[in-house]
Amino acid sequence: MRYSIFSLISQALKGHRGWQPAWRDAAPKPGYDVLVIGGGGHGLATAYYLASRHGISNVAVLEKGYIGSGNVGRNTTIIRSNYLLPGNTPFYELSMKLWEGLEQELNYNAMVSQRGVLNLFHSDVQRDAFARRANAMRLAGVDAAFIDREQVRSMLPFLDYETSRFPIQGGLLQGRGGTVRHDAVAWGYARAADSRGVDIVQNCEVTGIDIVDGRATGVQTTRGPIKAKKIALVVAGNSSRLAAMAGMRLPIESHVLQAFVSEGLKPLLDCVVTFGAGHLYISQSDKGGLVFGGDIDGYNSYAQRGNLPVIEDVMEAAMALWPGLGRVRLLRHWGGVMDMSMDGSPIIDHAPIEGLYLNAGWCYGGFKATPASGFCFAYLVAKDEPHPLAAAYRLDRFATGRLIDEKGVGAQPNLH
Amino acid sequence: MNAQPFRLPSGGLVDRTQTLSFRFDGKTYDGHPGDTLASALLANGVRLLGRSFKYHRPRGVLSVGSEEPNALVELRTGARREPNTRATIIELFEGLEATSQNRWPSLGCDFLSVDRLAGSALVAGFYYKTFMWPAAFWEKLYEPVIRRAAGLGRAARFADPDHYEKAFAFCDVLVIGAGPAGLSAALTAGRSGARVILCDEDFRLGGRLLAERREIDGRPAADWVAATLAELAALSEVRTMLRTSVFGLYDHGIFGAVERVNDHVAVPPAHQPRQRGWRIYTKRAILASGALERPIVFPGNDRPGVMLAGAVRAYVNRFGVLPGREIVVFTTGDNGWATVCDLVAAGVRLSAIVDSRSEIDPTFKALAERAGARVFAGGAVEATQGGHHVRGVVVRDSSGKHTTLSCDLLAVSNGWNPTLHLTSHQNGRPIWNEDVQAFVPGTLPPGLAVGGSAAGRFTLAQALEDGARLGREAAVEIGFRPTHIEPIPTTDAETNRVKPIWRVRGGRGKAFVDFQNDVTEKDVELAAREGFRSVEHLKRYTTLGMATDQGKTSNIAGLAIMAEQTGRAISDTGTTVFRPPFTPVAIGALAGHHRGKDFRPVRLAPTHDWSREQGAVFVETGQWLRAQYYPKPGEQDWLTTVTREVLAVRTGVGLCDVSTLGKIDIQGRDTAEFLERVYINGWKALPVGKARYGLMLREDGFVMDDGTTSRLRENHFLMTTTTANAGKVMQHLEFCHQVLWPKLDVRMVSVSEQWAQAAIAGPKSREVLRDILDAVHDISNEAFPYLAAREVTVNGGIPARLFRISFSGELAYELAVPADYGEAMMRALMAAGSPHGITPYGTEALGVMRLEKGHVAGNELNGQTTARDLGLGKMMSSKKDFIGRLMARREALLQSDRPTLVGLRPINNAERLRAGAHFISMGRTANTDNDEGYMTSVAYSPSLGHWIGLGLLKNGPRRVGERIRAVDPVRNSEIHVEICSPIFVDREGTRLHG
Amino acid sequence: MAEQATSSWCRRDAWAAIIQVGQIGAAGEPGVKVQLPANLQLATLIATTGSTGLERITKQLVGLDLPRSASIALSATHGLAWSGPGQWMLLARQRAGFSELTSLLSDEAAVSDQGDARAALCVSGRRAREVLAKGAMIDLHGKAFPVGATALTSFAHVGVQLWRIKDGPDGPAFEILVSRSMAASFWSWFAASAAEFGCNVARPG
Amino acid sequence: MRIPCPHCGARDVQEFTYLGDAKPRRPEGLDATEAAMLEYVYVRDNPRGPNDELWYHAAGCRAWLMVRRHTLTHVIESAVPTKSAKAGVAA
Numbered sequence A: 001m002r003y004s005i006f007s008l009i010s011q012a013l014k015g016h017r018g019w020q021p022a023w024r025d026a027a028p029k030p031g032y033d034v035l036v037i038g039g040g041g042h043g044l045a046t047a048y049y050l051a052s053r054h055g056i057s058n059v060a061v062l063e064k065g066y067i068g069s070g071n072v073g074r075n076t077t078i079i080r081s082n083y084l085l086p087g088n089t090p091f092y093e094l095s096m097k098l099w100e101g102l103e104q105e106l107n108y109n110a111m112v113s114q115r116g117v118l119n120l121f122h123s124d125v126q127r128d129a130f131a132r133r134a135n136a137m138r139l140a141g142v143d144a145a146f147i148d149r150e151q152v153r154s155m156l157p158f159l160d161y162e163t164s165r166f167p168i169q170g171g172l173l174q175g176r177g178g179t180v181r182h183d184a185v186a187w188g189y190a191r192a193a194d195s196r197g198v199d200i201v202q203n204c205e206v207t208g209i210d211i212v213d214g215r216a217t218g219v220q221t222t223r224g225p226i227k228a229k230k231i232a233l234v235v236a237g238n239s240s241r242l243a244a245m246a247g248m249r250l251p252i253e254s255h256v257l258q259a260f261v262s263e264g265l266k267p268l269l270d271c272v273v274t275f276g277a278g279h280l281y282i283s284q285s286d287k288g289g290l291v292f293g294g295d296i297d298g299y300n301s302y303a304q305r306g307n308l309p310v311i312e313d314v315m316e317a318a319m320a321l322w323p324g325l326g327r328v329r330l331l332r333h334w335g336g337v338m339d340m341s342m343d344g345s346p347i348i349d350h351a352p353i354e355g356l357y358l359n360a361g362w363c364y365g366g367f368k369a370t371p372a373s374g375f376c377f378a379y380l381v382a383k384d385e386p387h388p389l390a391a392a393y394r395l396d397r398f399a400t401g402r403l404i405d406e407k408g409v410g411a412q413p414n415l416h
Numbered sequence B: 001m002n003a004q005p006f007r008l009p010s011g012g013l014v015d016r017t018q019t020l021s022f023r024f025d026g027k028t029y030d031g032h033p034g035d036t037l038a039s040a041l042l043a044n045g046v047r048l049l050g051r052s053f054k055y056h057r058p059r060g061v062l063s064v065g066s067e068e069p070n071a072l073v074e075l076r077t078g079a080r081r082e083p084n085t086r087a088t089i090i091e092l093f094e095g096l097e098a099t100s101q102n103r104w105p106s107l108g109c110d111f112l113s114v115d116r117l118a119g120s121a122l123v124a125g126f127y128y129k130t131f132m133w134p135a136a137f138w139e140k141l142y143e144p145v146i147r148r149a150a151g152l153g154r155a156a157r158f159a160d161p162d163h164y165e166k167a168f169a170f171c172d173v174l175v176i177g178a179g180p181a182g183l184s185a186a187l188t189a190g191r192s193g194a195r196v197i198l199c200d201e202d203f204r205l206g207g208r209l210l211a212e213r214r215e216i217d218g219r220p221a222a223d224w225v226a227a228t229l230a231e232l233a234a235l236s237e238v239r240t241m242l243r244t245s246v247f248g249l250y251d252h253g254i255f256g257a258v259e260r261v262n263d264h265v266a267v268p269p270a271h272q273p274r275q276r277g278w279r280i281y282t283k284r285a286i287l288a289s290g291a292l293e294r295p296i297v298f299p300g301n302d303r304p305g306v307m308l309a310g311a312v313r314a315y316v317n318r319f320g321v322l323p324g325r326e327i328v329v330f331t332t333g334d335n336g337w338a339t340v341c342d343l344v345a346a347g348v349r350l351s352a353i354v355d356s357r358s359e360i361d362p363t364f365k366a367l368a369e370r371a372g373a374r375v376f377a378g379g380a381v382e383a384t385q386g387g388h389h390v391r392g393v394v395v396r397d398s399s400g401k402h403t404t405l406s407c408d409l410l411a412v413s414n415g416w417n418p419t420l421h422l423t424s425h426q427n428g429r430p431i432w433n434e435d436v437q438a439f440v441p442g443t444l445p446p447g448l449a450v451g452g453s454a455a456g457r458f459t460l461a462q463a464l465e466d467g468a469r470l471g472r473e474a475a476v477e478i479g480f481r482p483t484h485i486e487p488i489p490t491t492d493a494e495t496n497r498v499k500p501i502w503r504v505r506g507g508r509g510k511a512f513v514d515f516q517n518d519v520t521e522k523d524v525e526l527a528a529r530e531g532f533r534s535v536e537h538l539k540r541y542t543t544l545g546m547a548t549d550q551g552k553t554s555n556i557a558g559l560a561i562m563a564e565q566t567g568r569a570i571s572d573t574g575t576t577v578f579r580p581p582f583t584p585v586a587i588g589a590l591a592g593h594h595r596g597k598d599f600r601p602v603r604l605a606p607t608h609d610w611s612r613e614q615g616a617v618f619v620e621t622g623q624w625l626r627a628q629y630y631p632k633p634g635e636q637d638w639l640t641t642v643t644r645e646v647l648a649v650r651t652g653v654g655l656c657d658v659s660t661l662g663k664i665d666i667q668g669r670d671t672a673e674f675l676e677r678v679y680i681n682g683w684k685a686l687p688v689g690k691a692r693y694g695l696m697l698r699e700d701g702f703v704m705d706d707g708t709t710s711r712l713r714e715n716h717f718l719m720t721t722t723t724a725n726a727g728k729v730m731q732h733l734e735f736c737h738q739v740l741w742p743k744l745d746v747r748m749v750s751v752s753e754q755w756a757q758a759a760i761a762g763p764k765s766r767e768v769l770r771d772i773l774d775a776v777h778d779i780s781n782e783a784f785p786y787l788a789a790r791e792v793t794v795n796g797g798i799p800a801r802l803f804r805i806s807f808s809g810e811l812a813y814e815l816a817v818p819a820d821y822g823e824a825m826m827r828a829l830m831a832a833g834s835p836h837g838i839t840p841y842g843t844e845a846l847g848v849m850r851l852e853k854g855h856v857a858g859n860e861l862n863g864q865t866t867a868r869d870l871g872l873g874k875m876m877s878s879k880k881d882f883i884g885r886l887m888a889r890r891e892a893l894l895q896s897d898r899p900t901l902v903g904l905r906p907i908n909n910a911e912r913l914r915a916g917a918h919f920i921s922m923g924r925t926a927n928t929d930n931d932e933g934y935m936t937s938v939a940y941s942p943s944l945g946h947w948i949g950l951g952l953l954k955n956g957p958r959r960v961g962e963r964i965r966a967v968d969p970v971r972n973s974e975i976h977v978e979i980c981s982p983i984f985v986d987r988e989g990t991r992l993h994g
Numbered sequence C: 001m002a003e004q005a006t007s008s009w010c011r012r013d014a015w016a017a018i019i020q021v022g023q024i025g026a027a028g029e030p031g032v033k034v035q036l037p038a039n040l041q042l043a044t045l046i047a048t049t050g051s052t053g054l055e056r057i058t059k060q061l062v063g064l065d066l067p068r069s070a071s072i073a074l075s076a077t078h079g080l081a082w083s084g085p086g087q088w089m090l091l092a093r094q095r096a097g098f099s100e101l102t103s104l105l106s107d108e109a110a111v112s113d114q115g116d117a118r119a120a121l122c123v124s125g126r127r128a129r130e131v132l133a134k135g136a137m138i139d140l141h142g143k144a145f146p147v148g149a150t151a152l153t154s155f156a157h158v159g160v161q162l163w164r165i166k167d168g169p170d171g172p173a174f175e176i177l178v179s180r181s182m183a184a185s186f187w188s189w190f191a192a193s194a195a196e197f198g199c200n201v202a203r204p205g
Numbered sequence D: 001m002r003i004p005c006p007h008c009g010a011r012d013v014q015e016f017t018y019l020g021d022a023k024p025r026r027p028e029g030l031d032a033t034e035a036a037m038l039e040y041v042y043v044r045d046n047p048r049g050p051n052d053e054l055w056y057h058a059a060g061c062r063a064w065l066m067v068r069r070h071t072l073t074h075v076i077e078s079a080v081p082t083k084s085a086k087a088g089v090a091a
């Protein structure tokens, strides 16, 4: 059923008895043209674009838990395309464009909200680096503005301008950046993919990958074996585990990133703001909770939960940036397992095994990439050639030296 | 009006000898010490305390603890305003001021309350289905409206004036909860000699015993509590912490807790924090957190005056408050009868008791008779009546007949949920227990045991028994020996049978599952219908359990209804994950002292005060504050100052503090070999008494850091690093030594803090130094040439180190003395230099001069550049292995068109360059495809009279002489520049060697 | 090297302009007492791997056994604090003779002067442990941290080494070394933490 | 987390910095191949289970430790100085 104000009102009058499931809870068929492993944002988007752009709808998305149980359902919802390096900028801008038309495309309101992302800087070195980045954005046709301390103050008067250890000097503002209702992204893609014939199979964990004569032919799952012509791995924090099933090792480590939400508050923060002198970003959700993120915990982990030092670190930064938060209470915090790559950038490429495709390495920044990742990955899987805007995300870039290291910290995932 | 009309004439743990005056929504009321805001308001007959999130429904007090979903207020005012504060746990103090929230214009008359019709469209997830057309309307219209409706309370607008702190505690056994289970656990563990911490979030210890009329060993339970507390107080290794919520369980037995040190007073006393955030390190922990009573889902169940039966008991017994006068009890188990019993004991009559069970125990029947109450066995409440609070209920009896009863309090009970949240913090899953009709703890994290109600063992006898046993077991497990075993106290009889019902069917109107987020049974049904059947989907789609109470009272009904909708058992449906914090924690308490200037330590050079005296403006460099420039009176802008400083160095002599550089003392037979491996260039041939510039790479082939390293003796080197990278380099060297090459005899230690160091630069620098050094030291050009490095003495024997190195390109020295002498050194140099016009200069002038000389620094050493990129490729030795050697050879890193270091000068000398501008060839469109690099650093060169820059440019060095565009769209500028050598001044280095 | 400091070259230790002598925080009998040791001399000693020479010579020169685990050997004049595997902090309570002493050790160890690299303070008083517990992520309970124990750790983001010296009249006493550059930040935290107990600061001589 | 430093005793994880997998051995010397170095620098097992890791007691004794820690439960089995564990040392 199409969603609209009219269907909503007509259902309201009927006691909402006529709504259909947003997607079928499909049982796996014996075989598919394409198996997408991983029912996160990227996997569901991949399935949707395979069906909608490439006419490939004999597709199943296999998800070990419930869809959206991974990072798409636990991130801080920030979208932006303020990247520095040429391998990244156009790709993230494609994603931003896809976000901008997402609701109409999916007939699902994922609440894409372009409320602006403001990155603060606190030193001259940082200012120069941000200027470089802002200009790179503008050269790529991405919106970027450089604002000074007084402009920051007029936007966010409650931040600390008087006593702060690292005074705010200014900020890089991307007006088109913002937030998106995370769960709705998974649900919206799932519903749209399902309506095009894609099977969404939940509670189906892939436990093995069948490789015959160097070719991937199917998978073993907790719901039985499934054959496939092509297999697309999109499992974020579990990428190394799936790769291991195919005998591969990746330039990836799994790390935990925590996120935090405060009790619901009347609106007080309109944009997304990041603190440049510590690890912290804050936005306010449509429900009123302040959503915080910070640094990763810093060690390999599959635990989906973090520890106190980083919690305190994030809250110290919050108080340093915004001293009025002292009496705001933290409601909940949780963690996600992220696929931290060795240069901090993603991989969208063929695996060295025929029939196997790899989408991984999104670190803590892959939510914003969801539409473009699905779009470009579907392109790769369908056409067996990389999408031009994702061509830099090759697996062999570590060997060739064509790294995409935005932060310049080198082959140490916990520093990206 | 009668003051506190609902206060019982006697009883309770409030201090009636004192009266506290407080305000709610502008009206003044009285209460007593020992009250909570909720009990005091109830005593005054105030029932309407708040409005719900979505529908703005009137809400009152449901519970008596931190699980409260409804009675949320804004506490205090101004910068101390605290939104969403639970009236049920706010301790009353004189002058307390609270305001209702989420209503407009007033609590009684809220225009935002949603009527039936609109309410029927605002079902779970309605926003996903609409507001999509026209696309532009979302940001401009729909979303702002939705957002305005968001949230409950208002955060303070100003900086929090109170202080917070952190603290760390260590114990053998942590006991969480000081009810009967926790008290006896603390007692047995404590008696064995173990170090025990007993925490309770309440402001009085005793747990449910404070709320109940129970007997222990034949005496009132309060006596046992008092005796136990007295014994605990006498045990020196037992520490009791009141008002302390344990909010999270983290890895390896570490708990987070928050102590509300001064929330029970209007303003924290001088020198005291408002709250303290604790990290508690434990060997064992016992969770004795009790249980939370469950409400019942039926239409109108959210109206003020509907209260948990156990809470009613607590208000009566602990606070001496009768929350209503015409009382109906609606229960699905024995617990409702306990309330009847206590009301009767307090001399209160009841209207009716509705028990959903068809069989009623004869003793209960007798009790009802004494209460003068009608009994509806097998009945249910189908609706409540009233406006802002309950005035009546509609009861359906076992035959289906409806009776309307007037009442102003409906006590409900549907059994209890163990407070097992902390057992889930490490991903443990609770399991459904049919016997007790509740989820009980599943797999426990290492070191944690659960007892009493928290384990689903709901009787007092079980609580006492569990506590005693677990306390002893914990102590024994970590090696303590209990002395003698005291008998477990006996208790009066108690029954706790329950047959929960997850919703009352048949009624009309909204039946709430989650009170705060306004999730109704219909929303759960809708979620099931639309395929959101996993409990986690249910939660996210309907927001069930996502409010400030985290569904402590609501989750169970939600999942039970989902189970029923999907034909699954409750055990198969499962619960959502509980995450920390157990109750919301103020951000201030987690940050502690670390805000404002104390956010992170600041590092000050030993010469800091001297620089300040000289009028320095300071700049953050990593954690350090460094003197950036030294303005003189009358100098209008920094450029004037910096230009003066640079010219002073270039023509006379200048003095700059460089103490912040990292300094690593490296000694041992293999030091030279070690340096060979960590630096790209050679070290073995460096003579004693000489310094050399070194560059080190990361193993991935990119530049890590640079600096000069001096050979002080055969096996003793002193390495310097950049200020920013000092810690990183030290760690890297320790890695190389301890992990990669443990066999090498190298021993290193950071001496960064030991030495104050000053650069004395400029043609007159030698003269100045001569005055300072003890006469024995010959520093003529011959005796102390460029790159000489030696231990010397000053002022008659003070040990010092002298290096002839230069970042500025002038004849220059760096002199290091023990840090205590740092300031004296600066003063002495100033005095010695005054005939030559010695001028202090800061990092800004230093930056100008290094740029004039083409020296790379932070902006170029950004982790993305290789030695080749920086024009230093030739330094890479081919005769030895070193860190980063192989990875630096990767194909793309050798490509000739990689951006490489060049100098840039404006074609129009008047134009100012900007770091961060990108390079585009003349005639090309400014876009990513044509982007050829960027300007890394710029400065105004007083020597040349125009701006100069360093940049990384594709094919750079081969393009010297070419003109290109430096575009800076974010600052609306574009400047044409000429590519030149990065060395702008004294290319031959004559000044340096002079 | 004999050093004849003249008036123009005054020493200025790390606490100058940071700490003021007197009472801070709550008035009345101070719960915490701070003493700033004067003339404390320090040097890092790192032994050659496998060599036992250092053990012998320290015993000979200062009469103390080189601690093999996280503890400190103390005499009235000297101390040897374990400060990492194969590393010690040598301390002397007076300036005279220290450079001669370290040069005698330099055959058996890499010696680096650190006397100016640290700001030292001694904390005692009834509430000493409570103040330190506001920053110490280590257990300072008498059993876990007896007299003579030492630890390298951090307080409130500032790296420290501390050890427990002989108990004072009102309970345990600790000596703490703080990185010199962070002395001001350390003190800001310490003063705020000690204020509720009342804190008396003294500087001998 | 608390890491049981063999020198200092159990200490909060906050005192440590993390480097990662301790298994890869640096290919040493002028004969080392680029391919081997590539593996060493970039490729990881990243197991969900016990993992040998390099930790540095930065705020403590400054020793590099090899810690065997479970990446799902975070339970630590052992922690030894790398010097005795030979982590990362050329074979």
Ligand SMILES: Cc1cc2nc3c(=O)[nH]c(=O)nc-3n(C[C@H](O)[C@H](O)[C@H](O)COP(=O)(O)OP(=O)(O)OC[C@H]3O[C@@H](n4cnc5c(N)ncnc54)[C@H](O)[C@@H]3O)c2cc1C
Pocket (backbone or CB within 6 Å): A037, A038, A039, A040, A041, A042, A043, A062, A063, A064, A065, A066, A067, A068, A069, A070, A071, A072, A073, A074, A075, A076, A077, A078, A079, A204, A205, A206, A207, A234, A235, A236, A237, A238, A242, A257, A258, A259, A293, A335, A336, A337, A338, A362, A363, A364, A365, A366, A367, A368, A369
């Ligand atoms: C706390 C946090 C904050 C973040 N904040 C942001 C942000 O603000 N902005 C941003 O852009 N990015 C952010 N990210 C990153 C972003 O969420 C992720 O990069 C992105 O969601 C990853 O893609 P995904 O949605 O496909 O992953 P996931 O949602 O993790 O999808 C992977 C799916 O694969 C499934 N799976 C795994 N193994 C198997 C198997 N064997 N069989 C079947 N299924 C399997 C998993 O269950 C999971 O559902 C954040 C991440 C976290 C954890």
Ligand SMILES: NC(=O)c1ccc[n+]([C@@H]2O[C@H](COP(=O)([O-])OP(=O)(O)OC[C@H]3O[C@@H](n4cnc5c(N)ncnc54)[C@H](O)[C@@H]3O)[C@@H](O)[C@H]2O)c1
Pocket (backbone or CB within 6 Å): B176, B177, B178, B179, B180, B181, B182, B199, B200, B201, B202, B206, B207, B208, B209, B212, B244, B245, B246, B247, B288, B289, B290, B291, B335, B416, B419, B451, B452, B453, B454, B458, B459, B460, B461, B463, B495, B496, B582
């Ligand atoms: N009849 C029944 O069905 C029934 C049900 C439940 C409880 N009870 C009665 O309740 C009592 C149970 O004793 P008990 O000791 O198990 O529990 P309790 O409820 O008496 O005590 C639990 C204590 O833990 C504290 N607490 C909970 N979580 C905390 C946290 N995270 N941090 C700090 N403090 C926390 C609470 O403030 C409370 O004081 C018995 O008297 C029993 O009879 C009876």
Ligand SMILES: Cc1cc2nc3c(=O)[nH]c(=O)nc-3n(C[C@H](O)[C@H](O)[C@H](O)COP(=O)(O)O)c2cc1C
Pocket (backbone or CB within 6 Å): A073, A074, A075, A076, A077, A182, A259, A261, A285, A287, A289, A291, A304, A331, A332, A333, A334, A335, B536, B545, B546, B547, B550, B577, B579
């Ligand atoms: C942007 C965002 C906002 C959230 N807001 C809330 C909230 O208001 N209340 C709440 O209980 N949880 C909130 N959560 C957290 C979820 O409840 C949940 O913890 C998270 O999705 C991770 O799932 P898990 O805890 O089940 O592992 C939010 C999560 C995200 C990503």
Ligand SMILES: [Zn+2]
Pocket (backbone or CB within 6 Å): D005, D006, D007, D008, D009, D057, D060, D061, D062, D063
């Ligand atoms: Zn250690």
